[in-house]
Amino acid sequence: MNEDNARFCLLAGLILLYLLCGAAIFSALEHPFELRARRLWKQQLENFTQRYRVNLGALHTLLRQYEEANGVGIRVDTLRPRWDFSGAFYFVGTVVSTIGFGMTTPATIAGKIFLIFYGLIGCAATILFFNLFLERIITMLAYIMRWCHERRLRCAGVGLVSSREESSGEEDSLEGWKPSVYYVMLILGVASVVIACSASTLYSSMENWSYVDSLYFCFVAFSTIGFGDLVSSQRQQYESQEAYRLGNCLFILMGVCCIYSLFNVISIIIKQTLTWIVGKLVCSGRHRPCSCSRNGCRWLCCPCLQKRNPNRLRPPAHLRQKRLKRNTVQPMSSRCPAGRHLCRDGSVETVCDSETDAGAVAAGRRLSGEMISVNEFMVSNRVSLALLQKQLSETAHQGPRQSYGHQNGFSGGVGALAIMNNRLQETSVDR
Secondary structure: OOHHHHHHHHHHHHHHHHHHHHHHHHHHHHHHHHHHHHHHHHHHHHHHHHHHOOOHHHHHHHHHHHHHHHHOOOOOOOEOOOOOHHHHHHHHHHHHOOOOOOOOOOOOHHHHHHHHHHHHHHHHHHHHHHHHHHHHHHHHHHHHHHHHHHHHHHHOOOOOOOHHHHOOOHHHHOOOOOOOHHHHHHHHHHHHHHHHHHHHHHHHHHOOOOHHHHHHHHHHHHOOOOOOOOOOOOEOOOOOHHHHHHHHHHHHHHHHHHHHHHHHHHHHHHHHHHHHHHHHHHHOOOOOOOOOOOOOOHHHHOHHHHHHOOOOOOOOHHHHHHHHHHHOOOOOOOOOOOOOEEEEEOOEEEEEOOHHHHHHHHHHHHHHOOOOOHHHHHHHHOOOHHHHHHHHHHHHOOOOOOOOOOOOHHHHOOOHHHHHOOOOHHHOOOO
């Protein structure tokens, strides 16, 4: 079993364990209250039938009829119409956002059939919108945090290269430095808390809910759980009704976007934790003796990690500096055969067939961060100059690094994971 499948099975097992623990806790908290409510309801029915001399079977029939009426929006208290235009718009908003409060549901066969096709397209489009929002919020946070990082380095007196020299596009502008997923999670968490607290203040004053119930509704709505026990903007009349309904829609939209982004960032941390657990389980007792006495290099000496992730392993900074001398290019003779010229780039001196080769070698050396002898590389790996030029050209143009091994969904990521891939420090390909 490879690392991705092991991580998937571990995640499935942990989710099952999480569900079992949650079921035990909620059962212990809520089951006694349910039993008390049943006893109280039974006692109330007996008192009512004895006081008014009502047949219990007839009363049960009336209560079942009320339950059917309740399903189409009929309540004892007067509520807003369910299927006027504003009510229908509120309903389709809960459908495409996958909240689904359950207060309003279609009762006709035509409405139920239309909902299937309408929700299929609407939910897919809304998920795409959430993913694009996630992409933009991650990019915006990365730019802001990068600017703060550069400003802090300037204040410390560290010289920085201008952004024009570093890159020309969005991906290149974030390549030199990427924000940590923990800082992004903190920012999104603070934003979600601020939105939830502000919305709870509005709901507690307009809906006459307690502040805890308002916070509970915000989480249920923003996370698209949508139980339906508490639903906002359902009464027929409010003070400043239009302003309240507009604010309600804006709070739900911002809250859903922020919570969706926060959930996906937390999933990155969960993935890192699973990778660490899998590494501990697989590599336990299989470390070979390490010749380096420095801290932080033990993971480099794990044979199973080297076998499974040869492209992901990157030595720490002190090890790279220690091994830089071995990879330094040795100066070559200044004599070049006919038709060739000498290419000099800093301390690199090699023979190139054309200006394209020279640019490719320079670009490859600049992006790799280490100086490698081209001649030694070709001899040791027995590759042709054409293959080397192709690899250097793909590196210079930021071409995709394709892996020839089998990859599952965890490797590159799909959906929101793919959007955050290589945009955060912990998801960079060079880690």
